[in-house]
Amino acid sequence: MKIQFKNVCPNIFIETPLKSDVWNQDFTVHDGMRYQFRGQSGKGKTSxxxxxxxxxxxxxxxxxxxxxxxxxxxxxxxxxxRREKVASIFQDLQLIDQLSVEENMSLIPKFQSGYGLSEGKKMLENLGMGEKWEQKVETLSFGQKQRVAIVRALCKPFELLICDEPFSHLDKMHKSKCIKLIEKRISDANAGIILTSLDGEDNLGLKSIYL
Amino acid sequence: MQKLLFNHRNKFQLLIASIGIIIGLILLLISLELYHKGKFYNESSKILDEHTLIVQKKVSRAAHLGLGSPGFSAAEIDELQKQKFISACSPIMSNQFEVIVEINDPIIPAFNSNIFLQAIENDLIDISSNEFKWEDSNDYVPVIMPRNFLMMLNTFLSASKLPQLSESLISNVQMNLTLGPKSKRSVVPARIVGFTNDFSSILVPSAFLKMANLKFANTKDEFQSQLVIKAVDNKLGLLESYLEDKGYESGEDQIFISRLKSTIFITLICTTSLALLTLFLSVVITIQYLQMMLSELTFEIRLMLRLGHSIQALKNIFLRFFMLVFSANSLISFVCFYFLNVAINNRLIRSGIIINESISLWSISALFIAFIIFTILVNFFTVRRIKSQFHS
Known part of the structure; x- marks a missing residue:
């Protein structure tokens, strides 16, 4: 999927001239490319x-x-x-607390072959969440919820994976496992990735873009 | 997804709205049903429309003393025809000779009785002119029988311990009219083509009565004691006042039924308005409940849209739920209405008012229309709300 930004600037930054690799610039994300948008808080990554x-x-x-x-x-x-081309891991995770892990996974409208609920469950088992499958999300820690959100996004069909600070609450071990899962999934799907990060991410072969 | 959207939701408001919808629908259905029954009550035997009256002069001592004629003169008829609130005025012809009706059929004992014949112009009565016409070459005379005659016949049959006759059965019995004085009697077969409550004499086509009067009474001078007068629409009141002033009178039954119907219709219009108001308010409460539900589910709906669910698919979940609620309400209303209708019918029949007992298409259509309107409203408000969440 090809994405072009042409002279884009958030309205809140119009008063204060802002110059970065993306804002007020022409910038293109090419098909299958891997980028990370880096910048301090308030630089407009989530925007x-x-x-x-x-x-x-x-x-x-x-x-x-x-x-x-x-x-x-x-x-x-x-x-x-939204259904077939893009999968997103939201910074606020976008999980429904009253539902179980399984039910949150089931909210995805369409699973492609090989990425059904059973595949999602296997991925969660791989991340040490197997026994939490039927547990309500509200009982999980933020780090556990983050793993559920990552797996839910990976179960969707996509050409571009968009991740907004996806590892912010993960320890090294779980982060490493998640990166492996993401790496495998985007390689299998021949998909691109856009990731935002405060400090920069050394894995996944991401090209840094500064905001 | 159903669990996500509908579980753990306070349904008290929906319950109140449902009760309102049920009450509104019952009121609407029963009002429409009674309106329908009232509208068509007496219609099958009514050959004069509601603006048409049979008018005669009031019987007075002067008439008995020969000081005033009980019949209408040509000048009086002419004056009536000139009135702006009268659209048509025609004399009722009567037989000027002796007439005997004879029933000669194996299914009932022989019966005969002296009767009166009357005739009016076909354009003033509501009956098919193909059925009710006569020409010299005809094998029989079509007649419209007063219901009183059938009742009298059935009284006779009951007294003879014989089964009574229905309208359809008597329409097929062999009947003859014996016309004229003994010296030159003639027998003409007759066939019943309709029944009436408006006349107490047997009605025959005017062409036949003209011919018979000429042949058996040898007269063209008809004594016109009754007239049929048709008022211009909505001017029946003016006609009644005029008749009163002139010392004429009309059949009280006709006016009474007409006034009774008007009163019932006004009452039913009020009930229907109340039903529609109740339904409207209940639907508004239901729509408010829907709006509140959609508002509380903003996060969930937004998430579904972000994950790629279509507006249509999400809308259908809500639409199905509310259609189910309305269908259940409709079913409860219809069952209540059905039993209420049966009870009202039984009560009316016990009071001697014969009405059509089947449920009218009006009621079924009203239910269907209410369902369609409700579905359209739920669809509109749901789509609007979900759409507003799409780019957020």
Whole structure:
């Protein structure tokens, strides 16, 4: 999936001239490429991903997905994009506390062959979460929830994986396991990845872009 | 997903709205049913419309003393025809000779009785002109029988310990009219083509009565004691006042039924309005409940949309739920309405009011229309709310 940012700038930064590798620049993410957007807090990492995923539109400039301006995408095109082309790991995880791990996994609308619930369960077992499968999410620690969110995103079909600070609450061991899972999944799907990080991520062969 | 959206939700408001919908639907269905029954009550035997009256002069001592004619003169008829609130006025012809009706059929004992014949122009009565016409070459005379005659016949049969006759059965019995004085009697077969409560004489086509009066009474001078007068729409009141002033009178039954129907219809319009108001408020409460539910589920709906669920798929979950609720309410309402309708029918029949007992299409259609409107509203508000979450 090809993504182009053309002179994009969040509205909140319009008053204060902002210059980075992305803001107020032309920048392109090519098919299958791996990037990490780095920057301190408040530099607009999450905002950038929200613009890209169509959750927010409070910016100036234009974003193109596969050469089509996202303002021109119809609702059906967005649904297809969100369903089949993009998987996201949200910074706030977007899990429903009252539901079990299994039920949260089941919220994904369509599993492609080989990435059904059983595959998701295996991945969680691999991350030391096997016995938590039927447990309500509200009983889990943030780090455990983060692993559920990562696995849920990996179970979706995608061409681009978008991760907003996905390892922020993981210890080294679990982070390493998660990176291996992500590496395998994006390699299998021949997909690209965009990841945001405060300090930079040394794994996954990510090219750093500074905000 | 059902569990996520509907479990652990306080359904008290929905319960209140459902009770309102049930009450509203029962009221609506019963009002429409009674309206329908009232509208068509007496219609099958009614050959004069509600604006048409049979008018005669009031019987007075003067008439007995020969000081005033009980019949209408040509000038009086002419004056009536000139009134703006009268759209048609025609004399009722009567037989000027002796008439005997004879029933000569194996299924009932021989019966005969002197009767009166009357005729009016076909355009003033509501009956098929193909059925109710006569020409010289016809084998029989079509007649419209007063219901009183059938009741009298059945009284006779009961007294003879014989089974009574229904309208359809008597329509097929062999009946003859014996016309004229003994010296030149003629027998004409007759066939019943309808029944009426508006007239107490047997109605025959005017062409037949004209011919018979000429042939058996040898007269063209008809004594016109009754007129059929049709009022212009909504001017029946003016006509009644005019008739009162002139010393004419009309059949009280006709006016009474017409006024009774008007009163019942006004009452039913009030009940229908109340039913619609109850339904409207209940649906508003239901829609508010839906809005509140969608508002409380903002996070969940947003997540579903972010994961790639379509607006249509999410909307269908809510639509199915509310359609199920409305269907259950409709079913309860219909069952209650059915038993209420049976009870009302029994009560009316016990009071001697014969009505059509089957449930009218109006009621079924009203239920269907209410369901469609409810579905459209739920669909509209759900889609609007979910759509507003799509880019957030």
């Amino acid at each position: 950038l991903l929200s613009f890209l995923l169509g959750y927010r539109s409070d910016y100036r400039g234009e974003i193109f997905i596969n050469d089509k301006a996202i303002f021109e995408l119809s609702i059906d095109e967005w649904i297809k994009l």
